[in-house]
């Protein structure tokens with residue numbers, strides 16, 4: 001069996017150089033985030049974004065809910081892959097980064113397709129549920145403490161045969177390291193075990209970026 005590759009920055013760049021060209025605004029967000037210091041890690045990886053774009057196209061996904069938007073890289077990348085009548089609803093609690101994201105969406109002419117709702121995501125998710133909104137795909141990438149809440153609320157919001165994707169489920173590989181027992185690592189482990197037992201969905205974990213779980217609601 002071939003050993004899985006560790007994707008470092010050089011290899012990430014190589015993949016990017018040999019995939020479809022990045023949109024100029026994607027490049028701008030990456031450069032912007034680079035200058036933010038350590039929090040640049042919040043952004044999904046370039047390979048994850050390529051995968052999302054492909055996934056959206058092959059599954060003809062038309063409406064997406066994103067929980068955790070930061071400066072907009074994941075939402076913009078998904079928006080670029082969607083058809084003209086597609087739309088994305090983004091949830092985030094941070095006004096400053098959301099304003100930055102909104103500017104990037106406008107620059108890419110995606111401001112009609114991508115809307116941001118500011119506020120704690122659990123509150124917004126409940127409101128969307130009350131309004132009987134449904135989505136083809138939900139991407140969860142916000143505070144890890146609420147992952148289980150976001151997931152449970154998302155199950156009601158995603159259509160049958162729709163998808164829930166969750167980022168950071170491998171947590172730098174720490175989930176499989178018995179010597180790592182800090183609170184966040186244990187939270188992610190608990191979340192992964194919960195998903196494993198949930199028969200409302202089919203699931204797999206892809207080792208892309210920091211690990212993505214893909215669930216299909218059955």
Ligand SMILES: C[S@@+](CC[C@H](N)C(=O)[O-])C[C@H]1O[C@@H](n2cnc3c(N)ncnc32)[C@H](O)[C@@H]1O
Pocket residue numbers: 041042043044067068069070071072073074075091092093094097119120121122141142143146
């Ligand atoms: C990992 S970042 C999202 C990265 C983004 N998907 C990207 O690829 O650039 C997590 C985001 O979750 C947001 N967040 C944290 N707690 C939240 C909460 N309780 N409700 C809504 N958003 C929250 C943060 O403000 C931050 O922008």
